[in-house]
Amino acid sequence: MGTLIEVTPRPRPERARPARDGASRSEAKELTRKALVRGALKLLSRNSFDSISLREVTREAGVSPTAFYRHFEDMEELGLVLVEESFGTLGDMLRNARSDPELYEDAVARSVEVVVRHVHEQTAHMRFIARERYGGIRRLRRAIRRELQLFADELAVDLAQFPFVGRWSTEDRRMFAGLITETMVHMAAELLDMSEEEAAVYAQRTTQQLRFITLAVPYWRSGADPEPT
Amino acid sequence: MGTLIEVTPRPRPERARPARDGASRSEAKELTRKALVRGALKLLSRNSFDSISLREVTREAGVSPTAFYRHFEDMEELGLVLVEESFGTLGDMLRNARSDPELYEDAVARSVEVVVRHVHEQTAHMRFIARERYGGIRRLRRAIRRELQLFADELAVDLAQFPFVGRWSTEDRRMFAGLITETMVHMAAELLDMSEEEAAVYAQRTTQQLRFITLAVPYWRSGADPEPT
DNA sequence: AACTTCAGTTGACATGTGTTCACTATCACA
């Protein structure tokens, strides 16, 4: 037990570098990229995007701060990736819903159910979108608005197959689709802070609201017609 | 001009302390308190609440960082004051709107007009609410939700005076009022990022959506009735 | 086997943060 104990051996530094055994270079890179994105997402369930730091994200991902720059220019770039990813899973969900066997005769109840389930399964993504939709970063807001617009427009097209709506103008269909989309998005956002039971009640209420809206369909006459006669 | 030039005279330190001439102690205090709130509000038009710092706020208010603690325990406390203030001006606006001579025969167009004007006049407050409604601070979210709930409930009561609605259950009226409130709030939030012309178009669209909704009123039969017969 | 590429590292920097502390000058009251 004298001087100079174990200078050279050094048991093992064992870098924080995650296990990348048997992974090619680019696969390994993709792995830590994913870790960064997932780390950010985790932090985002407690804080809003412009209050989380680059260093926090890298810490969460188990990687040194400077490694971040190998994957993203900016935190903003990471944010845009998250928007894309969030709407990706949402899109998948909707596509599945459409190809599902129609378990309910009621399209409204079915759609609400799909959104509710999605909020349960992709809570972090949905929270991110709800937060940043009107959040502090311009480009994120724009990106989110754009994606929601796409959904609404797609819905507007689909609505044409319903009675009466088929004969409406495109503009009227968009107006209608916008109303439905917003009601859904609003429900999703509200669900995020609710307990299981509260959520069930709220979903029920939203279903009623949507049913209510549909009652108006047969009676709508476009106001876009400028003729006052 | 040798050594020791003007040691004692010292033209004037002239502290950053704002002009408080002829103001009583408590009036002066109230003044800097207001400066802090206004400073925060200004910063909040660019960033979300949990990304602005105490020091930024005091800098904006022209006051030293430590002065903050003479007025608020916390940044969170400041945030809650802002929520209160925001809904205060909104409430005033709505009350005025109700006592206004009815310039339009159409209640829907009138209401939309009122909200649009309010967004113009109180942009900062509205932006704050839109941001923090689903933002990173729990207590702010709760406070905002509570205030919106109050508005919706108040509206639910008022709606009883309309044909048909008077005979609905309270629950149905709330469902209806919630739909209207959310459509309005959503419009307000969207207007914030728009140009003058875009805003006009969007307001027009929202008016149509609300008109659409009202078409359903005569045909609504409550689903709250659990009897399937 | 030697060479290049590059995802990751450490260390350092200038700057910003919330909060504590001891202080000062004025208002308000005795």
Place this chain on the structure above:
DNA sequence: TGTGATAGTGAACACATGTCAACTGAAGTT
């Protein structure tokens, strides 16, 4: 007139941040 309360100050703290520069070592290429 003197005395206490208090809204404000500045300096200092321990720590966190984004980013730069120089490096290391394994994977891929020749």
